[in-house]
Amino acid sequence: MAATEDSLAVVGGGLVGSLCACLLGNRGFQVDLYESRDDIREQEHVTGRSINLALSVRGRAALALVGLEEEVIQRHAIPMHGRLIHNTDGTRKPIPYGRKGQSIFSVGRRFLNEVLLSACESNPNVRLHFRHKLQSADLDEAQLSFRGPDGQELKVQHRAVFGCDGAYSAVRRQMLRRPMFNYSQTYIPHGYLELCIPPTADGQFAMEVNYLHIWPRGQFMLIALPNQDRTYTATLFMPFAVFDSLTDRDKLLTFFDRYFPDAVPLIGKDHLVKSFFAVDASPMVMIKCNPYNVSDKSLILGDAAHAMVPFYGQGMNAGFEDCSVLSELMDVHGHNLSAIFSEFTELRNKDVEAICDLALYNYVEMRDLVNSTSFLVRKKFDLFLNWIAPSFWIPLYTTVTFSRIRYHECVKNRAWQDKVLSRLMNGALISMAVAGVAGAFQYLQPHRHLLKIPFDNIRPLAWLSR
Amino acid sequence: MAATEDSLAVVGGGLVGSLCACLLGNRGFQVDLYESRDDIREQEHVTGRSINLALSVRGRAALALVGLEEEVIQRHAIPMHGRLIHNTDGTRKPIPYGRKGQSIFSVGRRFLNEVLLSACESNPNVRLHFRHKLQSADLDEAQLSFRGPDGQELKVQHRAVFGCDGAYSAVRRQMLRRPMFNYSQTYIPHGYLELCIPPTADGQFAMEVNYLHIWPRGQFMLIALPNQDRTYTATLFMPFAVFDSLTDRDKLLTFFDRYFPDAVPLIGKDHLVKSFFAVDASPMVMIKCNPYNVSDKSLILGDAAHAMVPFYGQGMNAGFEDCSVLSELMDVHGHNLSAIFSEFTELRNKDVEAICDLALYNYVEMRDLVNSTSFLVRKKFDLFLNWIAPSFWIPLYTTVTFSRIRYHECVKNRAWQDKVLSRLMNGALISMAVAGVAGAFQYLQPHRHLLKIPFDNIRPLAWLSR
Numbered sequence: 001m002a003a004t005e006d007s008l009a010v011v012g013g014g015l016v017g018s019l020c021a022c023l024l025g026n027r028g029f030q031v032d033l034y035e036s037r038d039d040i041r042e043q044e045h046v047t048g049r050s051i052n053l054a055l056s057v058r059g060r061a062a063l064a065l066v067g068l069e070e071e072v073i074q075r076h077a078i079p080m081h082g083r084l085i086h087n088t089d090g091t092r093k094p095i096p097y098g099r100k101g102q103s104i105f106s107v108g109r110r111f112l113n114e115v116l117l118s119a120c121e122s123n124p125n126v127r128l129h130f131r132h133k134l135q136s137a138d139l140d141e142a143q144l145s146f147r148g149p150d151g152q153e154l155k156v157q158h159r160a161v162f163g164c165d166g167a168y169s170a171v172r173r174q175m176l177r178r179p180m181f182n183y184s185q186t187y188i189p190h191g192y193l194e195l196c197i198p199p200t201a202d203g204q205f206a207m208e209v210n211y212l213h214i215w216p217r218g219q220f221m222l223i224a225l226p227n228q229d230r231t232y233t234a235t236l237f238m239p240f241a242v243f244d245s246l247t248d249r250d251k252l253l254t255f256f257d258r259y260f261p262d263a264v265p266l267i268g269k270d271h272l273v274k275s276f277f278a279v280d281a282s283p284m285v286m287i288k289c290n291p292y293n294v295s296d297k298s299l300i301l302g303d304a305a306h307a308m309v310p311f312y313g314q315g316m317n318a319g320f321e322d323c324s325v326l327s328e329l330m331d332v333h334g335h336n337l338s339a340i341f342s343e344f345t346e347l348r349n350k351d352v353e354a355i356c357d358l359a360l361y362n363y364v365e366m367r368d369l370v371n372s373t374s375f376l377v378r379k380k381f382d383l384f385l386n387w388i389a390p391s392f393w394i395p396l397y398t399t400v401t402f403s404r405i406r407y408h409e410c411v412k413n414r415a416w417q418d419k420v421l422s423r424l425m426n427g428a429l430i431s432m433a434v435a436g437v438a439g440a441f442q443y444l445q446p447h448r449h450l451l452k453i454p455f456d457n458i459r460p461l462a463w464l465s466r
Numbered sequence: 467m468a469a470t471e472d473s474l475a476v477v478g479g480g481l482v483g484s485l486c487a488c489l490l491g492n493r494g495f496q497v498d499l500y501e502s503r504d505d506i507r508e509q510e511h512v513t514g515r516s517i518n519l520a521l522s523v524r525g526r527a528a529l530a531l532v533g534l535e536e537e538v539i540q541r542h543a544i545p546m547h548g549r550l551i552h553n554t555d556g557t558r559k560p561i562p563y564g565r566k567g568q569s570i571f572s573v574g575r576r577f578l579n580e581v582l583l584s585a586c587e588s589n590p591n592v593r594l595h596f597r598h599k600l601q602s603a604d605l606d607e608a609q610l611s612f613r614g615p616d617g618q619e620l621k622v623q624h625r626a627v628f629g630c631d632g633a634y635s636a637v638r639r640q641m642l643r644r645p646m647f648n649y650s651q652t653y654i655p656h657g658y659l660e661l662c663i664p665p666t667a668d669g670q671f672a673m674e675v676n677y678l679h680i681w682p683r684g685q686f687m688l689i690a691l692p693n694q695d696r697t698y699t700a701t702l703f704m705p706f707a708v709f710d711s712l713t714d715r716d717k718l719l720t721f722f723d724r725y726f727p728d729a730v731p732l733i734g735k736d737h738l739v740k741s742f743f744a745v746d747a748s749p750m751v752m753i754k755c756n757p758y759n760v761s762d763k764s765l766i767l768g769d770a771a772h773a774m775v776p777f778y779g780q781g782m783n784a785g786f787e788d789c790s791v792l793s794e795l796m797d798v799h800g801h802n803l804s805a806i807f808s809e810f811t812e813l814r815n816k817d818v819e820a821i822c823d824l825a826l827y828n829y830v831e832m833r834d835l836v837n838s839t840s841f842l843v844r845k846k847f848d849l850f851l852n853w854i855a856p857s858f859w860i861p862l863y864t865t866v867t868f869s870r871i872r873y874h875e876c877v878k879n880r881a882w883q884d885k886v887l888s889r890l891m892n893g894a895l896i897s898m899a900v901a902g903v904a905g906a907f908q909y910l911q912p913h914r915h916l917l918k919i920p921f922d923n924i925r926p927l928a929w930l931s932r
Binding site for chain 2: 168177180181185187240283285
């Protein structure tokens with residue numbers, strides 16, 4: 001068994017794993033990072049999960065901890081100031097994300113992962129091990145067994161294991177068999193499929209660049225985020241049953257012409273048909289669990305601990321914030337992993353479950369409500385109140401996307417706002433009713449003999465004006 | 467690979483597995499039953515899960531399908547007509563389960579399992595394979611790999627696989643890795659520990675025999691069910707934190723003297739101390755999933771598909787009813803497993819999830835409400851209405867325990883009753899208010915000059931009597 005007892009193992013070299021390894025290295029820990037795939041920096045084409053990434057404040061704050069925020073934002077990200085809604089009649093309508101200057105940023109997963117892996121590599125405390133696939137783990141003892149690049153089994157012993165190996169985490173699979181480990185995986189009936197919108201003939205972006213484009217159609221939805229190479233990655237979300245019903249070119253084009261007419265020329269008919277039938281739609285899953293640690297020997301982070309559907313743009317941001325929280329707990333507890341791990345579960349569980357639920361709810365809102373009047377009225381009302389009282393009234397989307405207010409407190413804040421609004425509405429109704437009655441009294445007073453009611457003793461307006 | 471392609475594999479030879487194998491054998495299928503443990507009929511002492519079993523109508527109906535109901539009920543079961551509540555002051559109070567003649571039956575798990583295994587053995591279509599532990603499975607192809615009694619790997623190919631291997635099902639673990647398989651496991655913060663109440667010195671039952679004895683204490687609960695050998699199996703339910711706090715003999719006895727004073731002499735102090743510290747408390751888990759089948763090649767049943775906490779006494783009954791439902795679907799679809807399996811998931815999911823939720827709710831009710839006045843008043847009210855209108859008003863406990871009304875319809879029926887009661891209550895309040903106002907009018911009418919209100923035109927009682 002390889003003698004690495006003093007070092008920490010990070011399993012998974014994706015976004016959260018590589019950021020986590022970097023942070024732990026900066027904190028003075030020796031870190032071994034194990035990734036099952038090849039080094040993506042050396043590959044021409046990378047398979048695997050995509051869905052464009054929308055980097056916002058939580059993710060940026062975590063990148064800042066390892067000194068990478070500026071590089072990512074300044075050099076490689078495209079700001080998106082709002083949603084741009086595409087209607088079936090060809091009209092487009094912008095809905096800003098927040099106040100002026102508040103933007104989210106479209107970044108490529110591969111680029112971000114490469115930046116983070118390079119940061120790991122230049123950190124003297126971090127060693128990278130690619131093509132190491134986890135075979136089994138004893139999480140009580142932090143013993144791991146990998147199949148290495150030569151196909152041989154490699155057993156290692158670490159001080160602790162950080163499972164950052166994504167929604168289908170092998171580390172979590174070991175936790176699942178332990179008593180008192182609560183777990184749920186919930187698939188939604190919709191799948192997704194990626195398409196590409198190329199640049200125009202003269203090499204320009206094919207649509208307004210600083211937006212997240214949305215074609216909301218109730219049960220279906222198409223979105224598109226801009227890339228650095230002036231393409232857009234478009235993602236089609238639909239029930240699997242609808243994917244399955246589009247069995248040939250004609251059916252597909254008829255469907256697109258009906259629901260996404262302005263997207264067809266942008267994607268190109270032939271490209272659309274080829275891309276659509278080249279791959280199957282992918283499923284989307286929400287994963288919740290509790291706890292995230294096994295004593296002081298292992299901890300899961302990111303999608304391994306809380307995969308969510310992609311509709312709030314918070315999956316990566318929440319995973320990166322896990323790293324920030326870990327770092328903040330190290331400020332308090334130093335290298336005392338026992339205290340850090342148990343407090344991490346305690347602190348983080350209600351926040352990540354809140355954002356998982358919000359993402360699931362936004363799945364309905366994006367498809368449906370974005371296009372409804374009540375949604376737009378509330379959005380404008382929220383932004384207006386936020387404009388006149390910026391620290392008193394903060395819309396839900398703003399707290400989630402442009403602050404580090406704890407997710408569960410964002411939800412509580414929204415519940416409080418709903419209550420205030422509902423009381424204001426009731427108050428307005430009561431005032432109108434009282435005013436109506438008072439008016440009637442005033443009108444009727446001269447004719448009181450008709451009703452024989454002692455109006456003289458009733459002074460509603462006097463009462464109102466007290 | 468063993469050529470058993472025409473036969474069905476049942477994985478798990480516990481209660482549901484052995485009943486399922488029997489039923490399938492009776493239906494003309496060739497069946498191979500694989501059980502990881504030894505044949506319990508040949509063992510002196512059996513380890514593993516216990517918690518006494520309370521057999522009720524659903525379980526009995528399934529046993530009747532294989533001709534075993536009478537044997538089990540007449541020869542081996544002890545009827546329990548109600549709960550007997552033990553208060554801390556030593557008083558006892560019976561609460562009947564239903565109307566006269568409606569009883570649930572205490573049966574031993576081991577005995578019932580032995581009866582079912584013997585029935586399998588005498589069925590010419592069923593072959594039993596003990597000490598066969600499932601190692602891996604390809605559920606799309608119904609290929610299974612076992613470690614056999616000689617330690618060798620055995621690969622088999624079947625027409626389909628029935629996973630009846632309990633709450634920690636190895637068959638379900640394979641399903642868990644498939645896309646679109648929804649799953650949750652939820653542990654409650656309470657554990658359980660079994661104790662024994664021996665017969666009296668003259669060989670009699672130490673308490674009233676035809677009851678399920680309950681010591682409800684809010685956060686704790688002790689229950690006891692009678693056994694054929696005149697012992698009681700008592701089960702203590704408490705938060706793990708409380709189990710952990712009772713670290714020595716003195717603390718344990720002080721705790722029992724305070725909360726379960728009349729149980730201490732029945733169990734015996736030394737026996738209590740010895741049993742309590744001999745084993746750790748066991749966890750309790752609720753498991754839900756969907757679907758239960760992988761095409762027409764595999765299906766999970768019983769605890770493998772829907773483990774529940776034991777507080778409604780329906781775990782085994784629901785598992786047995788799965789077998790009844792399977793049998794009923796075979797009445798309709800013959801040997802068409804594809805139709806049977808997909809309809810099983812469709813039909814059964816909302817029923818078993820309803821009983822899982824009810825069992826979790828009863829966890830609170832048994833510890834707490836059984837002792838409360840509102841619970842007792844509602845219970846009496848329900849039984850009274852049921853007595854005067856037996857087919858119109860059936861209490862929830864009665865529909866669940868003494869009928870085969872689908873579980874989700876039991877819950878709907880209860881919701882309807884709650885609504886009726888709440889309207890009746892509101893109706894009564896409104897009637898009282900109207901009567902009060904009308905009375906006031908009648909009283910005031912002679913003195914109407916004091917108020918100058920034209921009473922002559924207001925005839926509330928006339929309106930009421932229309």
